[in-house]
Amino acid sequence: MAGDILLEALGVYSSTGELLGDSVLVRNGSIVRVGVGVNIASARRVRIGGYLLPPLVDAHLHLESTGLARSSVDLSGAKSPEDVGRMLAASPGPVALGRGWNQEEFEDSQRLPTRKVLDHYVPDRPALAVRVCGHMAVANSLLLRMVGFEGLKPGLVDLERGLLFEDAVYRSLEVVRGIFSAKDLVVRASKMLSEAGIWGVSSMACSGSEMSALKSVGDNLAVRVSCYASLSEYRRLAGPIGGVRWGVVGVKLFSDGSLGARTALLRSPYSDDPATSGVELLGAREIERLATEFTARGFRTSIHAIGDKALDNVLEGLEKAVSAGARPEDLRVEHASIAWDEQISRLSRLGVWVVVQPRFRVSDWWVDRRLGPERASRVYPFRTMMSAGARLALSSDSPVEPFDPSETFKAAIGLCNGPACNPSESLSPKDTIKLYTENSALASAGPVAVLSRGLDRESPAVFTASNKDPFNSTRKELQEIKFWGVGLERDWTGLASGF
Numbered sequence: 001m002a003g004d005i006l007l008e009a010l011g012v013y014s015s016t017g018e019l020l021g022d023s024v025l026v027r028n029g030s031i032v033r034v035g036v037g038v039n040i041a042s043a044r045r046v047r048i049g050g051y052l053l054p055p056l057v058d059a060h061l062h063l064e065s066t067g068l069a070r071s072s073v074d075l076s077g078a079k080s081p082e083d084v085g086r087m088l089a090a091s092p093g094p095v096a097l098g099r100g101w102n103q104e105e106f107e108d109s110q111r112l113p114t115r116k117v118l119d120h121y122v123p124d125r126p127a128l129a130v131r132v133c134g135h136m137a138v139a140n141s142l143l144l145r146m147v148g149f150e151g152l153k154p155g156l157v158d159l160e161r162g163l164l165f166e167d168a169v170y171r172s173l174e175v176v177r178g179i180f181s182a183k184d185l186v187v188r189a190s191k192m193l194s195e196a197g198i199w200g201v202s203s204m205a206c207s208g209s210e211m212s213a214l215k216s217v218g219d220n221l222a223v224r225v226s227c228y229a230s231l232s233e234y235r236r237l238a239g240p241i242g243g244v245r246w247g248v249v250g251v252k253l254f255s256d257g258s259l260g261a262r263t264a265l266l267r268s269p270y271s272d273d274p275a276t277s278g279v280e281l282l283g284a285r286e287i288e289r290l291a292t293e294f295t296a297r298g299f300r301t302s303i304h305a306i307g308d309k310a311l312d313n314v315l316e317g318l319e320k321a322v323s324a325g326a327r328p329e330d331l332r333v334e335h336a337s338i339a340w341d342e343q344i345s346r347l348s349r350l351g352v353w354v355v356v357q358p359r360f361r362v363s364d365w366w367v368d369r370r371l372g373p374e375r376a377s378r379v380y381p382f383r384t385m386m387s388a389g390a391r392l393a394l395s396s397d398s399p400v401e402p403f404d405p406s407e408t409f410k411a412a413i414g415l416c417n418g419p420a421c422n423p424s425e426s427l428s429p430k431d432t433i434k435l436y437t438e439n440s441a442l443a444s445a446g447p448v449a450v451l452s453r454g455l456d457r458e459s460p461a462v463f464t465a466s467n468k469d470p471f472n473s474t475r476k477e478l479q480e481i482k483f484w485g486v487g488l489e490r491d492w493t494g495l496a497s498g499f
């Protein structure tokens with residue numbers, strides 16, 4: 001990148017919404033100056049046509065699966081198991097892969113897709129249809145024969161019906177991924193993310209193939225990647241590894257499943273299925289033991305907890321791990337979807353990261369049926385968490401939700417409807433941007449944490465641009481907000497759109 005570049009915007013903002021000026025001078029891929037009417041005659045001027053913000057960071061997504069999602073068909077429109085089969089059959093490629101079916105959207109929600117239906121529509125290649133939540137799937141006979149299910153907890157595989165849950169889903173996806181090239185998937189995903197204005201990601205439950213792909217192309221990707229390895233991959237690592245723009249910095253654990261699949265662990269039974277309270281994947285003692293082990297080996301701990309009982313287990317386990325010497329800023333709770341006041345106080349006192357997904361407020365419109373009105377009023381309590389002093393970071397959980405940051409931003413500030421979108425729990429635009437830039441970068445750690453320096457001198461010259469002023473627009477105007485990436489950082493090949 002030879003010579004100085006002067007970026008001219010409608011406004012340049014800090015992560016806390018402070019107006020810093022209208023122009024940014026960039027030299028050798030770093031920010032040299034931010035101010036009003038900066039004028040350097042020799043600089044190449046570039047008009048942004050919008051506002052400049054520090055780079056957005058998605059603190060929880062799945063990089064390789066995001067690439068894979070673009071290689072699969074969208075099943076969200078399916079109204080029956082037969083629709084799922086028909087749509088899968090139309091997918092191109094060596095595997096019929098689809099994602100997004102939801103029996104709640106079927107004409108008969110009691111009838112799930114099965115192996116037999118898939119065999120009928122896709123008889124000649126492996127087929128997998130993942131439910132919208134990612135915690136449940138259905139496979140055809142060909143694929144079931146390719147996946148080894150031995151050693152799984154009982155109840156996760158129903159071979160007769162072809163239904164798969166939790167680890168059985170991940171093992172099947174692993175086989176499917178092996179048929180695609182992980183390098184292509186990671187490159188495809190990172191290009192789409194940087195164009196959308198996301199410059200750093202925590203990629204959760206990284207697979208071995210994703211790590212190998214990062215080893216070969218990680219330093220040339222447009223996005224910085226902090227990987228949290230799956231437990232099985234962690235066991236194969238001698239210690240944290242990485243390059244300049246990517247690193248395996250932690251381990252991702254699961255303490256329960258999802259609300260959609262009724263595997264999230266609740267204190268009392270599901271309102272629409274009193275026979276179950278969900279599934280405990282890890283208890284408090286196990287969480288304490290693992291977090292303490294990861295700390296001793298230089299890894300951070302990230303743990304998925306959706307139900308309130310799962311959060312009890314995670315709090316107890318992490319409190320003990322902190323007493324044993326783990327640093328709270330190295331610990332993360334993912335989702336914390338149902339959290340009561342006393343749990344929120346404990347989270348805040350403990351000082352661990354709480355990584356939330358605002359877009360779930362839009363997707364979980366069925367939450368009052370599943371949980372009953374009292375518990376449904378406690379889902380996604382973002383503002384209560386914020387006021388209690390919890391350390392929040394934002395994310396999409398792509399491909400579960402779209403990675404498009406305008407979707408996350410709008411859901412966070414309450415441009416959504418339905419029982420999961422409680423207006424009193426919405427965040428202000430100012431808080432949203434702070435959490436989505438600085439906090440999400442710090443929660444991600446590793447190479448992504450560099451982006452938390454915002455628009456300081458010497459910071460890498462990566463920005464997220466927006467067509468609307470996120471801090472000073474009406475809610476109606478913010479309905480139209482769009483983000484995109486502006487990157488002039490040195491040493492990577494994929495300059496973002498516009499340059």
Ligand SMILES: [Zn+2]
Nearest residue numbers: 060061204397
């Ligand atoms: Zn996730």
